[in-house]
Amino acid sequence: MADILFKKVDYTLKKLLEDIAMGEIGLPDIQRPFVWNMSKVRDLFDSMYRGYPIGYLLFWENGYPGEHRVIGVDRKQKVPRLLIVDGQQRLTSLYAVIKAVPVVDENFRRARIRIAFNPLEEKFEVTNVAIERDVTWIADISELWKPATSTYAFIAQYLQRLKEKREVTPDDEQQVAAAIDRLQKLLDYPVTALEISSSVDEDQVAEIFVRINSMGTPLNQADFILTLMSVFWDDGRAELEDFCRRAKIPPMDAQPSPFNYYLRPNPDQLLRVSVALGFRRAQLAYVYSLLRGKDLQTGQFSVEQRERQFQILQQAQAYTLNLTNWHEFFKALKRAGYPGDQLISSQLAVLYTYALWLIGKRDFGVDPYSLREVMARWFFMASLTGRYTSSPESRMEQDLALLRGAKTAADFVRILDQQIDAVLTRDYWEVTLPSELETAAPRNTGQSAYYAALCLLDAPVLYSPMKVKELLDPSTKAKKSALERHHLFPRHYLQRIGINDDRLINQVANYALVEWTDNIQISDRDPKEYVPRMEQRFSPAELRVMYDLHALPERWYDMDYHTFLSERRKRIADVIRRGFLQLKNVNESPIGCCP
Secondary structure (H helix, E strand, O other): OOOOOEEEEEEEHHHHHHHHHHOOEEOOOOOOEOOOOHHHHHHHHHHHHOOOOOOOEEEEEOOOOOOOOOEOOOOEOOOOOEEEEEOHHHHHHHHHHHOOOOEEOOOOOEEOOOEEEEOOOOEEEEOOHHHHHOOOOEOOHHHHHOOOOOHHHHHHHHHHHHHOOOOOOHHHHHHHHHHHHHHHHHHHOEEEEEEEOOOOOHHHHHHHHHHHOOOOOOOOHHHHHHHHHHHHOHHHHHHHHHHHHHHOOOOOOOOOOOOOOOOOOOHHHHHHHHHHHHHOOOOHHHHHHHHOOEOOOOOOEOHHHHHHHHHHHHHHHHHHOOHHHHHHHHHHHHHOOOOOHHHOOOHHHHHHHHHHHHHHHHOOOEOHHHHHHHHHHHHHHHHHHOOOOOOHHHHHHHHHHHOOOOOOHHHHHHHHHHHHHHHOOHHHHHHHHHHHOOOOOOOOHHHHHHHHHHHHOOOEOOOOOOEHHHHOOOOOOOOOOOEEEEEOOOHHHHHHOOOOOHHHHOOHHHEEEEEHHHHHHHOOOOHHHHHHHHHOOOOHHHHHHHHHHOOOOOOHHHOOHHHHHHHHHHHHHHHHHHHHHHHHOOOOOOOEOOO
C-alpha cells in the first residue's frame, strides 16, 4: 500500500473558528478581496442548517509545529500550523458572518456580509431593505452569535416584535424557538478536513487539490507563495495588494500613485517581478521551497533559512514597488512606441521586461539613458515575437541565465543586444514576419508592433494630418475611440466580389488606422470610390510619405485583392523593421553609472 500523505481530522465549526482566531489555522487576512457573491454565502448557511455536507477542507502542515510568535494585525498568538489549500472562501464566509467581521470586495470596499433568516419559513436570504423592514425576518444572523447574546432572550425579543405586527399562535412560537435554536447550534456543525503532511511538496499538493476538487480549479505557485506571505510576512502581502489596488484607480489628488496606462497588476504578477529580481528565478516552485526554509539538498526545514530568504524577497519587493522605479520603467515602453495598454498583447512581456530593467538598474548600475534604450529594444523584440507567450517561465529562466556571466553595466547591455540581434535577423524580417502577418487574429503581435513602429516613425494617421501617437494617447478618453481599425477593402465590398472567407477579409494586411469619422464615411464603399476623394486632401509628396509609412503601394486600390495582401504584408514587415531601427540608431551615452 502506498504511503498515505494526509490524515483526516474532524472539527466542529466552533473549533475551526477558534483555531483561526488563535492562529492555529492560517486564514489569510479577512481584509483581502472576497470573491464569492453573497448568494453563495446564503446557500452555504442554508446547506448547513438543513444538515447537508459542505465538502472537505484541505489543509497543509507548514513544517514548523510548535513555533510561536505574534503575527499580523489580529495579534494572533501562533504561526499557523496549517495553511488553507482548499476552502478559503467557505471559511472566510463562516468567519465573517459568525464573528460579524467586515470583508473587502473585489473593488476594495469594506462591507459586512449580512445574511437574513426567517424562522417561520426556515429560509435564508441576503439582507436587503425590504427584509430589514419585515419583522418576520432576522435581518442579520450575526447577532445570534455575539458573546453577550442569550439565545432565550433573542427568541423572546423576536417574538415580541412579531406580536406587535401580527397574531402569533402557540405553534408559531414553538416553530420560532426551534428554528432559532437550530440556527444557533450551527456552531456544533461537523466539518471534516484533510491535513496534508509537511513532507509533501507544493507540486503534489496542487495535484491533490485538482484531483479532489470537483471544479478542477488549478492552483499555482504564486498562490502558495502569497499564502506563505500571509503567514510569515503579512505586512508584505498587504503592501503588495495595496499597491495593486491603487494602480487600478486614477488618483483623486496630487499624491504619488502607481496608477498608469500600461498595467493593472495583480499581486501574483508583481510577485513574479520581485522573485526574478531577488532570486534570479522565474520558476516559482524553486522559490516557494526556499521561502519555506527548505534545504533543497537535505529536504529539512530551517527557520533561519526561511528568514534569510524572506529578507531577500522583502528587499526585492521594496525595489519593485518603488514608485520612481515603476514610472521610470514605463518610459522605456513609451520609448519603444507603445503609448499604452491598447497595443500590448502580453502582460508577461511587460512584467519580465520590468524585472530585467530592475536588475539592470540595481545589480549592474546601468545609467538611466542606456537602460531605457536597451529595455525599449528588448520590449519591442519581446512583444513582436511573443517571447513570453509559450512556456513563459522557462523562457524567462533562459533570459536570466544569460546574465550569469555579466559583471558590468556594459556586459548587461551587450548581452541583451546580442540576444535581440540573434532573434531579429534578416531572415526574420524578410521571411518569418511577413508569414506571421498572414493572420486574422484580433490581437496579433505583428499588428501591435506595426502601430508601435508608426509611433516611432512619427507617422500621420492614414488620410489625416493628425499623428498616430497623438490619437493613441491613452490619457485622452471619449465615448468613441479617436482611432479605429478600418478594412481598407470593406467586408461587404469583398463579399460583393465573391470573397467571403473571414481569414482573408480580416487579415492584418487589410487593416489601417483611420479617424473614426473617416471610418463612418468610408462604410462599405469600393476603395476606388472613397480613396480618390480622400487623396484630394493631400499633395502628391504628402501622399507618397503617407503611403510609404502605411505600407501601401501607389494606387493600391486598383490591385487584385490577393496580390494586395501579399505585397502589403512585406511592406508592413519592413515598416516594423524601420521602426525598430529608430531604437537602434541612437548615440549611446557612457554606460556605467550608480544604481
